[in-house]
Amino acid sequence: MARGTGKVAKSDIVTFNKKKFRFSDWFAEKVIKSVAFLSIAIVILIFVFVFREAFPIFRMDKKVAASSELMVQESYGGSDSGSTEKVADNQVGNSNKTQTPGDSPSSTLLSKTWMPVSDNPRYGMLPLFLGTLKVTLIALLFAAPLSILAAIYTSMFAKPRIREVIKPVIELLAGFPSVVIGFFALMVLASVFQNIFGYASRLNSFVGGIAMGLAAIPIIYTLTEDALTAVPKTFTEASLGLGASRRQTAFYVVLPAAVPGIFAAVVLGLGRIFGETMIALMATGNAAMISMNPFDSVRTLSATIGAEMAEVVFGDTHYNVLFLIGSLLFIFTFALNALAEFYFKNMVIRKYQSKK
């Protein structure tokens, strides 16, 4: 209140013909609006700072460009020609700078070897990429069908009272810290699976994948259940009214209507698996090798950051490369989130509108 702190006697007539400036309101609004921007600022800062620490890798590249001429050919699958040209452009200006012996770090980025700690460090991210892909695929193949089927049961078949129990119990899984799931995978799952499948390395992409799938189950389950419940009741009632069974209604009416929502659920689950660090660290074996065998060890992108960041020298090439991996992870999950948010949501909206 600007001046309203006095007594309001009956004679003190309140006038409204002029806008009053109320400091506390003005101030509160300014504070609230600025703080709300903080979320945007944090996202931008994450972008900036994670990239900033990754960036020197490309600068270093220029420094050693001269010495890396030969090595470029060695890089795997041809690093994109644009950057190679840039390197060439900068050679003249930079050729007199200090030259580091060995390969230029960026030229090894796409190679098949991840050997950051050696005399001739190699930062080939390919095995990490493929490893992440393999684990993610296993996790998704395990978690997505299981969660979607469970969600279908919960929303279509379960009696209301049973649903009231199932939902919170499955959502409890979301409250398990990933280090606990990782520990369970490391101590229990690994041994159980080894007994069943008889593979050699106890910790491998299969164990890791299943464990990471566990972390994704509550996300996919909850969002799928939401998507199924969001299908207008009139659809279901119309179908049941025509004499279709619950199963037929579920599969021919509700499920098709909820497809975009389920996709969004799977995409967000994928994001969770992709970025999961602790479970990967504890259950995948952490060997950076390229293999198609699900029972071989892998090293995922996020686990690499988790395992190596504590040991690197601040500002070192290895440090920069780990931040580069972080940048890639960030871009990827950001894109997945944007996809789920804008693309699938619009699909849902369009779907219901066209059926109105």
Next chain:
Amino acid sequence: MNEIKVKVKDLSLWYGTNHALKSISMDIPEKMVTAFIGPSGCGKSTFLRTLNRMNDLIDNVTIDGEVCIDNINIYDKDIDVVNLRKKVGMIFQKSNPFAKSVYDNIAFGPRINGISQKSILDEIVERSLKQAAIWDEVKDRLFNSALSLSGGQQQRICIARSLAVNPEIILMDEPASALDPISTAKIEELIHELKKEYTIIIVTHNMQQAARTSDLTALFYMGDLIEMNRTEVIFSNPAKKQTEDYISGRFG
């Protein structure tokens, strides 16, 4: 007839593209009860809410025209809506006491106006509750939750709460529609008392209530003001066929 308190000129209101009020003009006299009647969806509540700019809270509303209170157009750019609402109180259809004690409910208005002295607050609370004819019923449980009272009592608490900020006009949006006949009678009695000091505008779809409580009655239909006149004229000798049809129950 008393002096004009509220003067409405060519007021139109749109919800998006829906023309909900069509060029309404009327004069509302001071210290009398004016009732708005009409079938649901006719615009009477919407119109009531334009009188203290409650519609500002709803997105997508466009308003054109003038509402002058004491000769000041409340839709002028420079109007202080907060102070306007102190002058124009409102009672809602569903009683809406805060989840606080009876005392804190009544003291809410004075407190936001910066009154914190206990003795003054006590005095305002007692005076308002007495004015709203509920003091005797709640004086022993001022510090119990207002939500523990009956519906009729809650509504009178809301009236007392609004009186505590010294309004000049009280808008009532179907204040008794959710209440039993006895509580309704009490509210109507209260309205009768309050009009000695306050200008009261009441929306109701209960025609008997309008006939019993109001001095003037206005009939709304589909966003138009059909007819407005002294209540006894509206109910005995309306000028328009539509009014006659409505009060005799032929539509709405």
Next chain:
Amino acid sequence: MNRNLKDTIVEGITGVSVLLIIFIIVSILAITIVGGWPKLNWTFLSEFPKDGMTKGGIFPAIIGTAVMTIIMAVAAVPFGVITAVYLAEYASEKSVVAKTIRFAVKTLAVVPSIIFGLFGLGFFIGFIGKNMDGLLNGGVLKWGQPNILWASFTMALLTLPVVIVSVEEAIRTIPREMREASLALGATKWQTIKSVVLPGSISGILTGTILAVSRGAGEVAPILFTGAAYFLSTLPHSLNDQFMSLGYHIYIMSTQSSDVDATLPIQFATTLVLLLLTFSLNAVAVVLRYRIRKRAK
């Protein structure tokens, strides 16, 4: 195939999926309890680790986790509540600003936790901390290294969306009539928020705080290189000390301990403590949230 048979099979398969998930949840719980219960006693909770962490308790890890989550909550809750108030009370649904903020909040909710760790390292330690040292300590390393403050702040960013979502949900259950009642009495918007909206959202704020604490207590990736320590012989006594945490303790004990098998009971018991902690916090939050949702109906 007979329609009824098909119905039964489908219902069966979907039902089995539910049972399988519940079975896994129960297994994790049961195995942790069976493995950890014998070791779980007062000595374990109140002692420091001993003999190269092969014996003793987890006292410093409990305290470290508690202190870290408290600092985290102090940092995250006010910002989360204010952002929720903005989204629910000030922003119009269609405004670009509100949509952008919402998208940013969702992004924060899905960014991998290890990225927060990287950010904490790059921003809090490498940028803020280093510059603080440069300005305040003449370049002597004090803030430019991992500590409990930076770890807590990093965790606060991660849990910010949790707070925002819970509080906004609670604010939205407050009936419009309550706001209208307040505004009709001549209260300003801020007075209405302060004396009607926020008091009505207390349980939502509490839920958000509890969920954030529960999440923060369990996360390890963000603190891997922003402040968590392998072993400390003393409790942290200033904000620039490192700290031990339950989750990190589980991780190092199970992967880097000198004798993993011998310390198995310690690992299980630590896991049980962490699980009990996050579990009971979540249970409280679930009950609170259930009550809020009931009010909304």
